[in-house]
Structure formats: C-alpha cells, structure tokens
Amino acid sequence: xxxxxxxxxxxxxxxxxxxxxxxxxxxxxxxxxxxxxxxxxxxxxxxxxxxxxxxxxxxxxxxxxxxxxxxxxxxxxxxxxxxxxxxxxxxxxxxxxxxxxxxxxxxxxxxxxxxxxxxxxxxxxxxxxxxxxxxxxxxxxxxxxxxxxxxxxxxxxx
Numbered sequence: 001x002x003x004x005x006x007x008x009x010x011x012x013x014x015x016x017x018x019x020x021x022x023x024x025x026x027x028x029x030x031x032x033x034x035x036x037x038x039x040x041x042x043x044x045x046x047x048x049x050x051x052x053x054x055x056x057x058x059x060x061x062x063x064x065x066x067x068x069x070x071x072x073x074x075x076x077x078x079x080x081x082x083x084x085x086x087x088x089x090x091x092x093x094x095x096x097x098x099x100x101x102x103x104x105x106x107x108x109x110x111x112x113x114x115x116x117x118x119x120x121x122x123x124x125x126x127x128x129x130x131x132x133x134x135x136x137x138x139x140x141x142x143x144x145x146x147x148x149x150x151x152x153x154x155x156x157x158x
Contacts, residue, residue, distance in 0.1 A: 012054075013053060015107055017059060057069055078121060079121050083128045108121050109123070
C-alpha cells in the first residue's frame with residue numbers, strides 16, 4: 001500500500017476501460033518500455049507515453065484476465081492510503097477527471113447498489129472511516145467532514 005507522504009502528497013492513477021466506438025482510432029496499451037506504470041496512447045498522429053503511480057486496467061474480463069482491476073483493487077491502491085492519512089489528521093481529496101462516459105462516476109460511486117463488490121471509492125472510504133471510529137478507544141468524539149462535488153456541463157452539484 002502506498003502511503004501519502006508530505007514529500008509527494010499526490011498519487012496519480014489512470015483507470016483504463018474499454019473504448020467506445022467513437023474512440024476506436026485510439027489505441028491504449030501497456031508500454032513496452034522498462035518504466036513500470038506507463039501506458040502508450042496511439043492516435044493517427046503520434047504515440048504518447050504517460051507514467052503514473054497506478055494504472056488500473058479494467059478493459060478485459062475479471063474472470064479471465066489476472067491484471068483486471070476491480071473496484072476493490074482501486075480502493076486498495078487509492079482509498080486505503082486516503083483513509084490512513086485521514087485518520088492521522090491529514091486533509092485528503094480525491095479528484096476524478098475525464099470526459100463524459102470515461103467511468104468517473106462508476107469509479108467514485110460504484111455500479112449495482114445490490115452488489116457490494118461494485119461499490120466505488122466514496123462508499124468504501126466512508127465505511128472504512130466509520131468502522132475505524134467505533135474501534136477508537138479513549139477518544140471522546142470524532143468529527144468527519146466529507147464533501148462530494150460534481151461538475152457536469154458547467155453546472156455544479158454538491
């Protein structure tokens with residue numbers, strides 16, 4: 001598990017999902033360079049490489065592909081360090097950015113409400129904070145403040 005340290009303070013992750021039909025001219029693949037956590041994005045014009053702390057591949061089938069990143073995998077890499085840092089009193093923020101249909105809401109909130117494996121980062125982080133709160137002994141009170149803001153089509157939902 002990656003710890004959020006005062007030196008870096010930022011973890012960058014990319015989650016790759018299957019491309020829709022409009023994006024078919026773009027090819028996203030694992031980089032063949034020696035640098036881990038790098039992807040290559042190819043278009044008709046050029047190839048660009050991106051290196052990040054984590055790359056979560058959600059393009060295959062989780063039953064077949066051992067490198068498939070589930071919601072739990074994303075939580076283990078991103079959510080657990082946030083919970084750990086928050087419990088130490090560090091202010092934390094998760095920022096999801098991408099075009100419409102890229103999977104931000106699924107990653108942050110989840111999918112099927114009846115399937116706990118589909119829970120996103122926000123419900124998992126909140127549950128972990130609440131579970132930790134009940135086990136804290138000797139503390140009179142604990143206060144958490146959680147905000148969720150969505151910007152969509154230049155409109156803000158809070």
